[in-house]
Every structure is written in structure tokens, then in C-alpha cells.
Amino acid sequence: MTIVPVLYVVGCAAPPVLSITTLVSGAIERGWDTCLVLTETAHTWLADQLPDLAELTGHPIRVRYKLPGEPDVLPPAEAMIVAPATSNTINKWAAGISDTLPLGLITEAIGLGLPLIALPHLNAAQAEHPAFAVSVETLRGAGVQVLLGTDGHTPHSPGTGTGAGFAWERALDRLPPVAARHPVSE
Template identity: 45%
Template sequence: MREKPFLYVVVCAAGIAGDVRRLIAAAQQSGWDVGVIATPHAVPFLDVPSVEAQTGYPIRSAWRRPGDPRPLPPADAMAVAPATFNTINKWAAGIADTLALGTLCEAYGAGVPTAVVPCVSAELTAHPAYRQSLERLRGMGVRIGEGSAAAGGFRWEEALELLARPA
């Protein structure tokens, strides 16, 4: 039995993704063990060796082969930060074409508490598909933060605050 609950941090390809270590540190200080799942396009934004040293786990971005061991324990909760327009819309539509999206789609069926902190420009937030996707995710029980597209306005800790609230 694990001593600490396990948090999956799903990272998308937003300009601020390289700062995900702030969320990891806050989660660890709050008593979580953390593993990172990155969209394939997010990986170049990350300092992979540094993040892996911080978490003690490999960053996951691709499917494992049949028979390979699972490199991360099962998630007790998930935080998607920063969450991009593309990921939010695909997730809400049930598109599981990457490990990150497949994991998020499965989380719903497994009842894993999930929080999302968007990092989407004002122009993209005006798109009707985005608003519909947020409504669908809310209907699935996903806890949605305010987020921000600006690096200085993005509050990484918001994901943890959302997960700490009763569902």
C-alpha cells in the first residue's frame, strides 16, 4: 500500500509548460507523489531530466508496449495544467489519440477526480466549440479552473485547490 496519494499531472504544449515544476513542488508539499504525462508536443517544452529527478518517475508521453510494466502507479487524482484548446476539445469529444488524452478519457470511467486549468487565448475561448467542451467536461464532473494564457497570470496551485474541494 502506498504511503501517499498519487497525482497524475497532464501537461499540454503551452508556452508556460516548462514551469510545471511549480505545480509538482506544490503537490509534493501538499503530500502527493506525482507522475507527469505530457502530450507529445509538450515534451520539447519540458526540462525532462529535471522533471524526472523531481518526481522520481519517467515522463510518459507514448503508449507502452503490451507486456511492459506500468511505470506509474494508478492515479488517485489528475490535474491537467496547462490545458490547451486542442486538448480540452479532444478530451470532451472522447478522442483518445495520445496517451495523455486516453488517460483523461479513462479517468472519467474510473471515477478519478480530475481538475483542469486552461491556458487558452481570449480569441480561442470565444470559439463555441471551446465553451461546449467546458460544459461537457463540467457535466462529467471535471473541476475547471479559471486559468490564464498569460505566464504571469497562470496559477499552478489552482489545480490543487480544485482537487481539494468536495465534488
């Protein structure tokens, strides 16, 4: 019996989210049962794609916290990729702010010791804010793989970040191998 590990893809409202199917498809091809969680704005931007994304993943797309007592509609995550991760998400995450479902999940994931990969998308002016560097170091110190520069995203000039050529594959390459997490048993 083969057990498929569960990956949560958490997408924030930055231009690359418009092609998040690339990341979701890549994760599925690598053997992950992939669930998609979006920020409210990313959800709005992807409104036309949501039915196809739900069909691709086989799971509902989550945006908001469930009501107390409601069952979880997604299986528990074993790893998470936050991509694109905005400067807002990086800074709130590092501060432990959980005022949205995506932030709540990724904040809790640190305490659970899950493999976490963050692929930011931000401009150079945002990256120069002193809080951003502190937040990146805080997250890295907590075990989050934050992919910046040659490892992932190089901040672009303000007004020029289209998301073309976003480093989805680099985030996928940082996931633990599926076979190492769930050996196939007959």
C-alpha cells in the first residue's frame, strides 16, 4: 500500500500566483497529495481558475478559518511551500501573527516541525526595509528555508515584477523526497 504525503501550497497575492498551477502540477508530478491555501486577495485574483485548481488537487481551496466544530476538509500537511510569499506575509509570519488562515497554518507549522519552504516575491525597495531582513533571519532561525537571491527570487525594481520566470522548481527541489517520507510497502 502506498501512502501519499500531503503538501500544502500557500499562495499570496503577488503576480506569480497567477501561474500557481505550475507549482501545484509540479508537486503532484513529484508524488505529493497537494492542497491549495490562498490569501483572500490571491483567491480573488484566481477566481476564474479556482474550479480547475480544485479539480487538479482533488481538494477544496481553503481561504478562511473554519468555524469551531467544523471538520477539517483537508488532510494534515506534512510539508508546506509558501509561494509566492509577499513581504507582508514574511513579516507577519516572523512576528507570529495568525490573523488569516494561511498565516495560522504556516505559523503553526513551525511549531510542528514541518518542512517549510518560502519563495518570496517582492521588489528591491520592500527588501530594503529593515524589518524584512530581520524577518528572513527569524524564519531561517526557525528552520524555514527562505529562497532569496541565487537560491530563489532576486528582488526586482519597483513596478517591474511580472512574475515571469518565477523559481517554482527551486521550491519543489527543496521538498524532502517522497520516498524518504513514505516508503512503499507491498
